[in-house]
Amino acid sequence: MPTKSSRPRASARTRRPAKHERATKGDTLIALMRADGGATAQSLAEAVGWQVHSVRGFIAGALRKRTDLTVCTTREDGLTRYSVADSAAADPA
Numbered sequence: 001m002p003t004k005s006s007r008p009r010a011s012a013r014t015r016r017p018a019k020h021e022r023a024t025k026g027d028t029l030i031a032l033m034r035a036d037g038g039a040t041a042q043s044l045a046e047a048v049g050w051q052v053h054s055v056r057g058f059i060a061g062a063l064r065k066r067t068d069l070t071v072c073t074t075r076e077d078g079l080t081r082y083s084v085a086d087s088a089a090a091d092p093a
Contacts, residue, residue: 038083069085
């Protein structure tokens with residue numbers, strides 16, 4: 001019968017870097033939307049390799065419903081620009 005080694009195996013959880021140490025695609029989108037003037041859905045999609053409808057879904061689902069960020073949209077010359085602000089900063093009450 002084979003014996004187990006005396007050295008414990010590293011679990012998958014201990015081998016991965018902590019979540020806060022790596023930027024996610026969502027973090028990238030939020031950073032681009034925080035830039036002065038925001039970003040278009042097309043530029044956001046190109047930045048993370050998603051399709052435009054996936055970017056809009058992320059904005060509608062993850063940002064508007066699950067975070068304390070306020071999403072602002074402006075439409076100029078047929079392009080919609082998205083930007084975000086902290087809810088505390090956007091809500092003066």
